[in-house]
Amino acid sequence: MKNFNELLEHELQDLYSAETQITEALPMMIQRVSNDQLRQAFETHLKETEEQIRRLEQACEMLGCEPEGETCLGMQGLLEEAENLISDIEDDKLLDAALIGAAQKVEHYEIAGYGTVRTLAQLAGKQDIAQLLEQTLQEEKSTDEKLTRIATDTVNQMAKQTM
Known part of the structure; x- marks a missing residue:
């Protein structure tokens, strides 16, 4: 990278990669969760993520660059961790709690990236x-808050019963 605009382009492409990876991973997570409220939150976030991808495509068009071009290694690692949880945890209640934690790690990564x-x-x-990115940033924060409520209100209490 040689200038500020190239840095901006790189970071937009990195977010685009992160979001496309999420759209590939969320259906597997949706399929594996047992808590209906959590499943609904993941389904809603999948739809939001598809819209967020469209915003990133729009932002890249405004900047005059292609959205593809980078691979977000950070998101790749976070999603690999989630896949490992799915294969390593047999108890549904425990898996729900673990997947909320994995999803919140993803949300926090996205919040940092979009900010x-x-x-x-x-x-x-x-x-x-900036306005397009701010809209997505607010959605990511809202998703994180929703996941926290689901975790503290029900899912973590159910997982605790596996002690």
Whole structure:
């Protein structure tokens, strides 16, 4: 990378890679959870993620770059951890709690990523791109809060029974 705009392009592509990886992983997580509220949250987030991908495509178009081009290794690692949980945990209640934790790690990673790229876009004077990223950032924060409520209200208490 040679300049600020190339950094912004790189970071948008990295987010695009992260989001496309999530759309591939969420159906498996949806299939494996036993808690209906958690399943619904994952299904809702899958739909949101598809819209977030469209926003990233729009942002890249505004910047004059292709959305593809990077592989988000951080997301790749987080999703591999989630896959390992699915194969390593047999108890449904325990798996639900573990998958909420894995999903929140993903959300926190995305929150950091979107906050960073939004700030880069603002500094580059790309307010239209910054607004798209801010919308997604707020959705990611909302998803994280929803997962926290599901975990504390029911799922973690159910998993605790496996002690």
